[in-house]
Amino acid sequence: MKRIAMLGSGFIGRFYADSIQGQRSKDRIVSIYARKEENAKKFAADYGCDHFTSNMEEAIAHPDVDVVCIALPNNVHEAAVLLCAKHKKPVVTTKPLGRNGAEALRMLRAVEEAGIFHGYLEDLVYTPKFLKAFESVKSGALGRILWAKSRETHPGPHSDWFWNIELAGGGCMLDLGCHCVEITRTFIGKDIKPVEVMCWADTQVKPIEAEDHAIGLIKYENGSIAQFEVSWTFRGGMDLRDEVMGTEGTIWINNFLRTGLEMFTTGKGADYVAEKAESNTGWLFPVGDEVNDLGYNHMFTEMFDCIEKGTEPRETFYDGYIVNAILDAAYKSAKTKQWEPVELAVWRGKEGLTKDNHLVEYDTDHYLIKEEMTHYGAKKVIIKNKHSGKIEEKILE
Numbered sequence: 001m002k003r004i005a006m007l008g009s010g011f012i013g014r015f016y017a018d019s020i021q022g023q024r025s026k027d028r029i030v031s032i033y034a035r036k037e038e039n040a041k042k043f044a045a046d047y048g049c050d051h052f053t054s055n056m057e058e059a060i061a062h063p064d065v066d067v068v069c070i071a072l073p074n075n076v077h078e079a080a081v082l083l084c085a086k087h088k089k090p091v092v093t094t095k096p097l098g099r100n101g102a103e104a105l106r107m108l109r110a111v112e113e114a115g116i117f118h119g120y121l122e123d124l125v126y127t128p129k130f131l132k133a134f135e136s137v138k139s140g141a142l143g144r145i146l147w148a149k150s151r152e153t154h155p156g157p158h159s160d161w162f163w164n165i166e167l168a169g170g171g172c173m174l175d176l177g178c179h180c181v182e183i184t185r186t187f188i189g190k191d192i193k194p195v196e197v198m199c200w201a202d203t204q205v206k207p208i209e210a211e212d213h214a215i216g217l218i219k220y221e222n223g224s225i226a227q228f229e230v231s232w233t234f235r236g237g238m239d240l241r242d243e244v245m246g247t248e249g250t251i252w253i254n255n256f257l258r259t260g261l262e263m264f265t266t267g268k269g270a271d272y273v274a275e276k277a278e279s280n281t282g283w284l285f286p287v288g289d290e291v292n293d294l295g296y297n298h299m300f301t302e303m304f305d306c307i308e309k310g311t312e313p314r315e316t317f318y319d320g321y322i323v324n325a326i327l328d329a330a331y332k333s334a335k336t337k338q339w340e341p342v343e344l345a346v347w348r349g350k351e352g353l354t355k356d357n358h359l360v361e362y363d364t365d366h367y368l369i370k371e372e373m374t375h376y377g378a379k380k381v382i383i384k385n386k387h388s389g390k391i392e393e394k395i396l397e
Helices: 011-020 037-047 056-061 074-086 101-114 128-139 177-188 296-309 317-336
Strands: 003-007 028-033 051-053 067-070 091-094 118-121 145-153 194-202 213-220 225-231 239-246 250-254 263-265 282-284 360-363 366-373 379-385 391-396
Touching: 003 011, 003 056, 011 028, 011 037, 011 067, 011 296, 028 037, 028 056, 037 051, 051 056, 056 074, 067 074, 074 091, 074 101, 101 118, 101 317, 118 296, 118 317, 128 177, 128 239, 128 250, 145 177, 177 213, 177 225, 177 239, 177 317, 194 317, 213 317
Parallel strands: 003 028, 003 067, 028 051, 067 091, 091 118, 145 225
Antiparallel strands: 145 239, 194 213, 213 225, 239 250, 263 282, 360 366, 366 379, 379 391
16 A cells, blocks of 8 residues: 655646546545645645645655656646655656746655656556557567557646746646657557657647747657657647557557547536536547556556665656657757757667668668569569669569
8 A cells, every 4th residue: 555645626636636546546645735725725625635734844744645646837847856856755747847947857856866766657658558559569569669649639727837948847748749759659669769859849829928839859869760740739639649660550649639439419418528628519539548548557556566666667757857858959959940850968779870770671682672562563673673673563363
């Protein structure tokens, strides 16, 4: 059993609480911190917490607390992490780790110097569909991964602080792009170094200082490419989609808008449909088990199991730091309109990779370009001569 201090009583804190006290069943939130005491008291009543407070250090240092879960605005993450390091409390935190790479690096160093467990709560690499797809990628079903794409778009976040660039650290690219970067990075290989980023970002609709729409490309040292699409201007709910392409296959994932459950209603008796849903009338696409389908159950189960076993989870503060560093390059590229290098003060993966040898031998003198069956029944290959460079096609009997 893990006894948790939840820092934050809002939207994400309640999502986390529903998972923590629902999946493994034995884990309990024993202390809740919120900036306003009335919010902490309400959360405590809703989730059966004995202790509530508006003093963050009091919640972290509480003698009954085994692990701290940070569900706070971005600008408070570092202060919370430093208190966890001070009191030697294992800590897991919502995404993004920091508002920028420098902030994330300070947090990574703090927890490592304190010798405490640290987990990065990137829920979208724990969704059932992602886990299934990733097993296929690991088994080699797609061959060498060439390209990975992730898209998250919706009409915008729920709380006011997200819309304040100083508190949040950025706009939709930091808020949603952190998911997309880690999803694509995991498919490509987290030991493969990201080297440079090209990004377009703009404020198209919302009256804010930060970007509300962005598209980016991330180049990896082995020649693989990642792509992200994020927006706070998308209408119609939340669109979560991933695509992976390799030399031997392709995977498409649709996590939210097309779930296999569709419903029409005039609105009579209709209420909550799914996160970011914009309507409760007409044709709707409910999510069967939102907490599970968004990855929270698998995520917290692994985090707490790893704490008990003394092992490292798949997502740590190091991963959060790499994501922040990639997004720093994206923000810079959006301003310079050029490819910008990913600057990594800490890198623990492979070094000096080049593009893998992707050429397929056809015979001693030729490479294979393509093999196909035509509509008229003939089998055809297109080949390239290794010496002359000549490209030709052959009809096979």
